[in-house]
Amino acid sequence: MGTLRRSHACGAVSAADVGSEVVVAGWVQRRRDHGGVIFVDLRDHQGLVQVVFRPEESAESHERAGEFRSEYVILARGTVQRRTPDTVNPKMATGEIEVVAQEVRLLNRATPPPFPLEDNPGVDESTRMRYRIHDLRRSPLQRNLRIRHELYQVARRILCEQNFLEIETPMLTKSTPEGARDFLVPSRLQPGEFYALPQSPQLMKQLLMVAGLDRYFQIVRCFRDEDQRADRQLEFTQIDLEMSFVGVEDVLGVLEKLTAGVFEQVIGVEIRRPFLRISYADAMARFGSDSPDTRIQLELVDLSEAFRESDFRAFRSVIDAGGIVKCLPIHDAQELGRGAVDRLEKFVKKELGAKGLAWIRVAEDGSWQSPIVKFFSDAERATIEQRTAARPGSLLFFQADQAARANAVLSRLRTDLGRQLGRVDERPWDVLFVVDFPIFRRDDDGELTYVHQPFVAPIDEDIPLLATAPERVRGTHYDVVVNGVELGSGSLRNHRADVQRRILEIIGYSKQAAEARFGFLLNALDAGAPPHGGFAYGLDRWVMVLAGVDNLREVIAFPKTQRGQDLLMDAPTVVDQEQLDELQLRLAPPPKRGG
RNA sequence: GGGGCGGUAGUUCAAUUGGUUAGAGCACCGGCCUGUCACGCCGGAAGUUGCGGGUUCGAGUCCCGUCCGCCCCGCCA
Numbered sequence: 001m002g003t004l005r006r007s008h009a010c011g012a013v014s015a016a017d018v019g020s021e022v023v024v025a026g027w028v029q030r031r032r033d034h035g036g037v038i039f040v041d042l043r044d045h046q047g048l049v050q051v052v053f054r055p056e057e058s059a060e061s062h063e064r065a066g067e068f069r070s071e072y073v074i075l076a077r078g079t080v081q082r083r084t085p086d087t088v089n090p091k092m093a094t095g096e097i098e099v100v101a102q103e104v105r106l107l108n109r110a111t112p113p114p115f116p117l118e119d120n121p122g123v124d125e126s127t128r129m130r131y132r133i134h135d136l137r138r139s140p141l142q143r144n145l146r147i148r149h150e151l152y153q154v155a156r157r158i159l160c161e162q163n164f165l166e167i168e169t170p171m172l173t174k175s176t177p178e179g180a181r182d183f184l185v186p187s188r189l190q191p192g193e194f195y196a197l198p199q200s201p202q203l204m205k206q207l208l209m210v211a212g213l214d215r216y217f218q219i220v221r222c223f224r225d226e227d228q229r230a231d232r233q234l235e236f237t238q239i240d241l242e243m244s245f246v247g248v249e250d251v252l253g254v255l256e257k258l259t260a261g262v263f264e265q266v267i268g269v270e271i272r273r274p275f276l277r278i279s280y281a282d283a284m285a286r287f288g289s290d291s292p293d294t295r296i297q298l299e300l301v302d303l304s305e306a307f308r309e310s311d312f313r314a315f316r317s318v319i320d321a322g323g324i325v326k327c328l329p330i331h332d333a334q335e336l337g338r339g340a341v342d343r344l345e346k347f348v349k350k351e352l353g354a355k356g357l358a359w360i361r362v363a364e365d366g367s368w369q370s371p372i373v374k375f376f377s378d379a380e381r382a383t384i385e386q387r388t389a390a391r392p393g394s395l396l397f398f399q400a401d402q403a404a405r406a407n408a409v410l411s412r413l414r415t416d417l418g419r420q421l422g423r424v425d426e427r428p429w430d431v432l433f434v435v436d437f438p439i440f441r442r443d444d445d446g447e448l449t450y451v452h453q454p455f456v457a458p459i460d461e462d463i464p465l466l467a468t469a470p471e472r473v474r475g476t477h478y479d480v481v482v483n484g485v486e487l488g489s490g491s492l493r494n495h496r497a498d499v500q501r502r503i504l505e506i507i508g509y510s511k512q513a514a515e516a517r518f519g520f521l522l523n524a525l526d527a528g529a530p531p532h533g534g535f536a537y538g539l540d541r542w543v544m545v546l547a548g549v550d551n552l553r554e555v556i557a558f559p560k561t562q563r564g565q566d567l568l569m570d571a572p573t574v575v576d577q578e579q580l581d582e583l584q585l586r587l588a589p590p591p592k593r594g595g
Numbered sequence: 596g597g598g599g600c601g602g603u604a605g606u607u608c609a610a611u612u613g614g615u616u617a618g619a620g621c622a623c624c625g626g627c628c629u630g631u632c633a634c635g636c637c638g639g640a641a642g643u644u645g646c647g648g649g650u651u652c653g654a655g656u657c658c659c660g661u662c663c664g665c666c667c668c669g670c671c672a
Binding site: 030032033034035036037038039041048050052054055056069070083084086087089091092095112113114115116118121122123124125126127129179180181199200224225226227228229230232350351352353408451452453479486488489536538551561562563565567 | 596598599601602605606607621622623627628629630631632633634635663664665666667668669670671672
């Protein structure tokens with residue numbers, strides 16, 4: 001590089017620099033060699049600029065430029081010139097100008113890129129991940145990481161303004177059987193024992209509140225050893241926060257400030273406050289989901305009551321078994337033909353585990369075409385018609401199943417069909433709180449278990465119900481949902497040890513087990529815990545939403561594949577026997593496979 | 596753990612019913628070209644058809660197994 005230093009980022013050279021000398025450095029995006037004149041699109045983190053190499057300007061530079069190849073790293077000194085009108089490139093941000101090179105230095109050669117470094121390379125994801133360096137050179141990923149950076153900065157600033165203290169918590173911590181599967185780290189100093197990587201700093205931040213730190217936040221990596229999805233990675237980042245001496249409203253107030261502040265300062269979007277609030281019960285009833293996108297103008301209708309005494313066995317038996325009958329009415333659905341409905345049925349049965357997909361189509365003459373309607377009484381027909389506002393052109397989809405599955409299936413149809421048919425209102429951003437979650441639910445064995453965490457505080461007036469009717473206890477849990485994506489969740493926590501002990505008991509912990517597992521927490525609560533509550537945003541998901549992408553891998557610099565591998569570094573790998581010996585670990589023989 | 600889609604040149608794809616030497620675009624290499632911007636023109640090289648086995652005179656194609664990528668269910672909040 002010598003002593004020459006760049007004066008401008010490639011993307012930052014502008015018409016204002018015409019006539020002046022600049023030094024630009026970057027990667028050769030593309031070389032167009034006309035023999036006599038050579039054009040190089042030079043790329044850096046800010047964009048592209050065209051560098052022109054002319055023999056009459058600098059024979060040596062022109063000669064060198066002939067050797068340039070894609071991704072070569074060069075530095076060029078030259079004069080910014082305005083392009084003649086017929087050579088302006090309107091597709092390029094710097095298309096009105098170009099740098100005419102007087103001097104050029106080759107800083108490094110490069111192997112040919114494994115795939116074209118374009119905005120939409122149309123290349124397989126495994127290739128992108130194996131060559132992540134090249135992938136990251138592309139502007140969409142650079143842009144996403146920039147958004148991510150802005151989110152860190154804005155969140156920090158806003159939380160600092162709100163008197164939150166940034167405090168780190170340990171990565172090597174204690175395994176707990178709750179929640180997700182832990183990542184374990186063997187201890188060398190305590191052979192045979194293991195740390196766990198944190199699934200979240202939940203308990204640590206509660207301890208900080210007990211310790212009197214008042215308001216804590218942390219942008220923190222979390223680990224959950226579960227199967228991955230488009231919106232779930234083994235390791236992910238939370239914006240974690242907790243505050244003392246607060247009720248639900250206080251926390252929601254901070255969340256509104258932070259959420260709206262980020263939207264405004266990161267992507268320049270104003271979000272109206274206060275945010276819409278919807279109860280969990282309402283969300284499930286109307287949308288079949290606890291993270292609804294309310295821009296989609298389709299809603300579900302619960303018809304369980306109408307079929308409670310029905311002669312239609314398929315529905316009646318489900319209700320008798322504690323299930324529900326729900327309907328997704330879509331009006332003016334002529335576009336959805338018989339073939340489409342068949343495909344939908346196949347889809348929900350195969351992918352979502354639905355038993356079937358019953359439907360009614362209202363023909364133009366008002367008649368009902370349906371495989372099931374012949375089983376309905378006149379009263380049932382009338383109820384359906386009235387509750388769903390069915391009219392000629394309507395298509396009604398039914399699910400009779402346990403509530404969770406019926407809602408899951410219809411919710412999926414609601415979002416898929418709503419988008420497909422354009423039943424979406426014009427708001428680009430749909431930000432809401434979902435509140436009033438239940439605190440307990442029945443698991444598959446009929447035992448009471450927690451819905452979110454065992455530390456969620458009940459709402460005050462339901463505390464007496466813990467003794468008598470725990471199922472009816474309402475929790476203080478709340479979620480922030482943006483465009484149908486759950487950005488994060490939080491709650492007030494139990495600051496009274498007796499309430500916490502009772503909840504642990506309800507979800508099946510003996511006194512001894514509770515003390516063994518959570519003794520440090522219970523002791524902390526006993527030590528004078530202030531009322532406290534907080535929240536955790538899934539930062540990666542938030543970036544995903546802000547960037548308008550639908551996959552976490554697009555907002556993480558070095559993501560893992562669905563099977564948890566890092567294809568760039570090739571992790572995980574086997575380790576040396578010495579390392580295992582040191583940890584006193586011995587590998588079990590691989591499990592036998594069939595045959 | 597289960598379901599679905601996919602894996603052929605660096606890359607994106609094609610290859611009839613199982614049938615000749617597995618083709619094409621881009622990229623790459625060589626040559627030409629003074630206003631291109633997906634530059635253009637001429638030429639060239641490039642393949643363990645993911646891997647292993649089987650059926651067959653013959654397998655990219657059919658069968659079995661296995662590995663890998665993605666999406667979904669379970670799981671996960």
